[in-house]
Amino acid sequence: MIESDDYRVAVDPGMLNYWGKADFYHVECFEKMADLTKEKYLGRLKPLSRNNFSERNANRSTMMDGFYLLDAGAERLILQWIFVMRKLIAKRDGTDGPKSQDPILHDLWYKSGSAKFTDAEKPEGMSQFEFRKLQTTLAPVESDGPEDDDEWNLFAMFMKIQEDDEKYEEGKTTLGSMLKSWRVCSTLANADEEMLDEADKKAKEKLGEKFIRAMKRLSQIPMPDLDSIL
Numbered sequence: 001m002i003e004s005d006d007y008r009v010a011v012d013p014g015m016l017n018y019w020g021k022a023d024f025y026h027v028e029c030f031e032k033m034a035d036l037t038k039e040k041y042l043g044r045l046k047p048l049s050r051n052n053f054s055e056r057n058a059n060r061s062t063m064m065d066g067f068y069l070l071d072a073g074a075e076r077l078i079l080q081w082i083f084v085m086r087k088l089i090a091k092r093d094g095t096d097g098p099k100s101q102d103p104i105l106h107d108l109w110y111k112s113g114s115a116k117f118t119d120a121e122k123p124e125g126m127s128q129f130e131f132r133k134l135q136t137t138l139a140p141v142e143s144d145g146p147e148d149d150d151e152w153n154l155f156a157m158f159m160k161i162q163e164d165d166e167k168y169e170e171g172k173t174t175l176g177s178m179l180k181s182w183r184v185c186s187t188l189a190n191a192d193e194e195m196l197d198e199a200d201k202k203a204k205e206k207l208g209e210k211f212i213r214a215m216k217r218l219s220q221i222p223m224p225d226l227d228s229i230l
Helices: 027-033 060-064 072-093 103-111 128-135 154-158 175-190 198-207 209-218
Strands: 008-011 023-026
Touching: 008 027, 023 027, 027 175, 072 154, 072 175, 072 209, 103 128, 154 175, 175 198, 175 209, 198 209
Parallel strands: none
Antiparallel strands: 008 023
């Protein structure tokens, strides 16, 4: 059974059955059925966010209330996982793979949140709304300030595959375990102290203030820009 707070994959019916309901799968179960080392499957994996929620055949008001939309941490992790998998597939197949990001977008994507990244530029074509989201709620780095030499990094903490990995076959079933690790840490970081037993209190204390601060920020759901869709 899929719990209410579990991440899940929705498989929508084809065009011949447009009004049919989606089938839902645990992410880890879906990985066992669909070979995500094949672009034809990987390319259909679309994390549901403020940027593409209108494509989903679901109640619009429900989406606007934040239901079904990914939290910031899960969104960033899934997009990065897909990007890395595409690079690994391209390396295996001897193809070009995903294009390199524009340097301005690359820095915004990977350095936002760092106290050392102070000259962010808005990429051409990006809305001010999205630019601000990437600098704040969606920033992958959490810092204690300019003197912090050990900044917290979302990707370093949770990504289970890297671009230089050779065993891409093992990477195809890491999406579910990555999201599970993220969910466990997110739940613990956001838990009310009064609701925790002694073991969980000690576990939360070990996370540290910076870790908890990052988790609370990235556990938020980035909502759509209402001004752009009204």
